[in-house]
Amino acid sequence: MRIVEGYPALLLDRHLIIADLYIGYEIELREKGISLPSLVDEFLLKLSELKERTKARELHILGDVKHSVTSPKLEEVIELTRFFDKCLELFEAVHVVPGNHDGSLSNYITKEVRLYSPRGTILKVKGVKYGLLHGHAIPTREVLRSKVLIVAHLHFKLKYQNLKIPVWLKVKQEDRQIVFIPPFNTYLPGQPLGLDAPTLPFIPQDRLYEAEVYTLEGYYLGRIKELDRAIIEVEGD
Numbered sequence: 001m002r003i004v005e006g007y008p009a010l011l012l013d014r015h016l017i018i019a020d021l022y023i024g025y026e027i028e029l030r031e032k033g034i035s036l037p038s039l040v041d042e043f044l045l046k047l048s049e050l051k052e053r054t055k056a057r058e059l060h061i062l063g064d065v066k067h068s069v070t071s072p073k074l075e076e077v078i079e080l081t082r083f084f085d086k087c088l089e090l091f092e093a094v095h096v097v098p099g100n101h102d103g104s105l106s107n108y109i110t111k112e113v114r115l116y117s118p119r120g121t122i123l124k125v126k127g128v129k130y131g132l133l134h135g136h137a138i139p140t141r142e143v144l145r146s147k148v149l150i151v152a153h154l155h156f157k158l159k160y161q162n163l164k165i166p167v168w169l170k171v172k173q174e175d176r177q178i179v180f181i182p183p184f185n186t187y188l189p190g191q192p193l194g195l196d197a198p199t200l201p202f203i204p205q206d207r208l209y210e211a212e213v214y215t216l217e218g219y220y221l222g223r224i225k226e227l228d229r230a231i232i233e234v235e236g237d
Contacts, residue, residue: 001130001148001179003168003218008182009050010150013125016047016056016091019134019152020183022101023083024067024076029187039185040083044090046184051090059091060123062152062181063099063134070103080108088112097121099134099153122146135200144202149178154198156180157190158213158227164190167221168214173207182216194228 001012010017021043026036050056066072066080087094088110095114098105106115120133120143131146133139135153143149158165169180183190191198199208209228213221221227 001125003214003216004050004054005217007046007050008166008184008186008216010179010181011054011056012123012130014055014057015060015123015125016050016054016058017060017062017132017150017181018047018184019062019181020064020099020155020185020188021061021083022064022067022183022185022188023079024072025185025187027073027075028067036187038079039187040079043083043184044086047087047090057091058093058095059087060095060097060132062097062132062150063118063136064101064152064183065096065099065105066101066108069101072108077108084109084113095121095132097132097134100136119143138201147176149176150181151178151200152181152183153200154180155183155188155190156193156197158221159190159192166190166216167193168216168218169208169211169224170214171203171207171211173203178203180211193224195225197224 004011026039029036068076097116097120098118118137120131120139123130123132129146131143131149133143133151135151156167156169158167166182171178195209199205209225211224213224213227
């Protein structure tokens with residue numbers, strides 16, 4: 001398992017893992033007077049680069065593929081269709097674990113896209129079980145027993161003054177590791193790190209506070225509690 005340097009993407013052997021695309025997000029922003037280019041064009045460019053760089057054969061998306069929580073507008077449906085059609089050309093298989101924004105997603109994707117339960121699925125690579133889930137739903141017992149849990153949903157960012165840096169988190173809990181993957185959509189707002197940072201029902205707050213923090217490039221920044229203390233001290237000066 002390795003972070004793909006410079007990308008919010010994780011590589012497990014020939015499996016590429018991403019999350020939180022929010023396709024259609026730019027449509028809502030446009031209605032509010034904020035103009036963004038097509039996110040699908042940006043995503044497909046990144047995925048083409050990642051495919052070339054990693055030689056990944058299969059793509060796994062851990063939820064929040066679309067922006068609308070329930071029924072998407074026609075423009076969003078068109079973008080969803082275009083995205084998955086191209087992904088099925090790029091990769092031998094495309095897998096989706098639905099997130100809280102993916103209600104009715106099955107109505108807008110082809111049968112070639114493999115859709116799993118919101119409670120997660122297992123990916124076994126070289127004898128190691130990885131639990132893949134979005135994070136909004138309680139995982140199955142089998143998923144919780146995985147050696148490594150890979151989750152999304154919370155969009156963590158390190159915030160200091162005017163900087164907002166998307167980060168990876170690695171949490172050690174008993175005999176397993178939990179990895180929080182940053183959103184593939186870099187325009188999304190993020191959750192701040194700190195003692196009051198949001199967590200998930202199956203991750204105690206004190207364990208999250210001990211999480212290791214990494215940049216998109218894979219540089220280790222420290223633990224949340226250390227960064228929280230350092231930022232408070234700097235701001236206090």
